[in-house]
Amino acid sequence: MPPATNETDSQSTDQKVVSYNFAYLDEQTKRTIRRSILKAVAIPGYQAPFGGREMPMPYGWGTGGIQVSAAILGKNDVFKVIDQGSDDTTNAVSIRAFFARVAGVRTTTTTAEADIIQTRHRIPEQPLREGQIMVYQVPIPEPLRWMEPSEVETRTMHALEEYGVMHVKLYEDIARHGDIATSFDYPVLVNQRYVMSPSPLPKFDNPKMDQCPALQLFGAGREKRIYAIPPYTAVKSLDFEDYPFAVQHWDKPCAICGATDSYLDEIITDDAGTRMFVCSDTDYCGRRANENRSTP
């Protein structure tokens, strides 16, 4: 984890807005968030509450992730933001620009260069390394919510490890669709203790969370919850013995870079409904396409 500095003096760069504290949030707020992060790291998969602040953007645009990023960002960190795997969507560009302005940190689109990667709904294809931190934007942190509307009840269920209902959900999938049809937000068991929602990741990315060398932090702004997976923690996707967990597969490789090991998005290319499948991770795809061009 890069040192989360408490710098308050303005080390202004060209981009930095001097009138804001480093990384937008005041230091006291950052401290409270860090305390919640520490608790979350200490109890992998447990949803630690935190005193969320109003951010200059609506809920649902990543307020949870931004507050976590703001709390851990150091001035020498390199920051990357992806939205559904892409570095160049509105959301990704805006958040990257936000931290470039209020913290003056260097930003990147290259996974390997980044110290902190804030993400919405994807994990990069490039394997993560020690020292990196993934920051996930989470809309609904409670995996039991689908079965149990009461917050008091879900907390008790977590406390007592009453997770039978999670399998009821998977049972319903198989009964209805003949297979576990849940392909996003596929529930996992963290460190053999807490059932956790992996935010709306495609289940394709679930195996990447298991024994991951990077620290993974999850921030839910609306529900004001932070949870975490420390490096090298067991993350198991729930399943049945006779219906084991499996990730998605595609018949064709990426239409741009030819990758067969990445998560593909379906793109409609004209009004006639022509489709192509391309990598959702733009950084990965772009780099592979470049390599393909340079080594014909």
Next chain:
Amino acid sequence: MNRTPNPATTTRKPVLSVRGLSKTFTLHTQGGTSIEAFSDLDLDLREGECLALHGPSGAGKSTLLRSLYANYKPCAGSILVNHGALRVNMATASPRMVLSVRHSTMGYVSQFLRVIPRVSSLDIVAERLTIHGEEEQSAREKAGELLARLRIPKRLWNLAPATFSGGEQQRVNIARGFIRRYPIMLLDEPTASLDAANRKTVVALIEEAKKTGTAIVGIFHDEGVRDAVADRLYELRPQDARVSA
């Protein structure tokens, strides 16, 4: 009609002994009216003998029979029953003890069949054996034999007796009572609505039960049946001025 007690039976120890038994109904919903059914009755019943309760309508025959079965709660006195190695007072026994006595020691054939919805005649009878651990198959075979003996047509065996005639229901009831041997049996007008042929069958069933040692207390309205099965009569007289406010 009084018969000299068979000396062989009187020397045997009684399986059922009633001492000082009294029953008075207090009707709280009708201003606390008391109706005395009988008072201070003594009675002994020995293995293999049949005692007929005798007396005019309203003398308390049915009430006594129900009291012996602990269906009614006596006000005073005791009803001692040999229950395996135990000697149980039915007048004061705990509900579980009463159920245990009814389960294995004391059978009861009521005047009317309390119909259980959806249970077939055959199963109503066979159930009495299966609850004692008998295999379902052989229990149903025995139940069928007894129903056939009581002239219940085979087509009715698999129907619930709710729609049967009174006589048919009564015969199912008798089959249920006699499918298994109980040391003591209480019979409340078992032949009330039966024709002559079926009455004969019931008399034969009672005689067979007696031969195996079953002691019987019964109310037999039909004189022929009573003469045929009863070893002794037990006279009950209507109480004078039994109603007291």
Next chain:
Amino acid sequence: MTAAQAAEHISSATVTPFHLNAIPAGGPDAEPTLLSVRGVSHYYGNRLGCRDIGFELWPGEVLGIVGESGSGKSTLLNLLAGRFPPSIGSIHYRDGQGILHDINSLSEAVRRRLLRTEWGFVHQNPRDGLRMRVSAGGNIGERLMACGNRHYGNIRHTALDWLSRVEIAADRIDDRPMAYSGGMQQRLQIARNLVSSPRLVFMDEPTGGLDVSVQARLLDLLRQLVRQLNLSMVLVTHDLAVARLLAHRLIVMRRGEVVETGLSDQVLDDPQHAYTQLLVSSILQG
């Protein structure tokens, strides 16, 4: 005294007199109890819920609690199931391993474990006891999954078996309870509770909202299941016919207090207390 009686009296003079209450040990009451309730009272603020209730429940026994609405039946049922503690008194439960639990001081974890393994709770309204948005199969399978079953095929097989036991067609397994009739919902709730082979089932007016014909079917089914599974049951009902058919013993309650207890047929055929007589005499003769 008749001649027969006189003869009888003489012959019985040689019989050793027995002491009336000297029932030797070893009878059915000497067996270990499943549930033991002593001096239980509950107050809602100043208002009485129930007062000084005490009884024992043995394995395989069905205890009926009867009385009008507001008589404290449901309060008592909730106390027994440990849903809230009584103001005074103790409730002990002996679990499958023979360990005695004080229901009042049970940890939430143990109480909930009992509720999904050794106990069942059948609510009057099936909506309170079912997951209405989960298929029938999922409803039945939940307890199995909660107890660690992770084999879809086995869970489904057991669910189908239980559907047939409660007389629901196999092809309704993937339907949600919303699509079921009231009687089917109630039968599904019973299957959902019994699938884990509980030892003790609490039932709150199980036939409450059902048509008479549907009631009969449910009662017969319950009667069979109780016998087949040697279930113990505490059954709260205001319907005396239900009590007669299912319960071995009855507790009659009025205004939070027990006014009469005893063998079911005796309480109903020869009620002693004025209130029980009133209840029994109020039954419509059908």
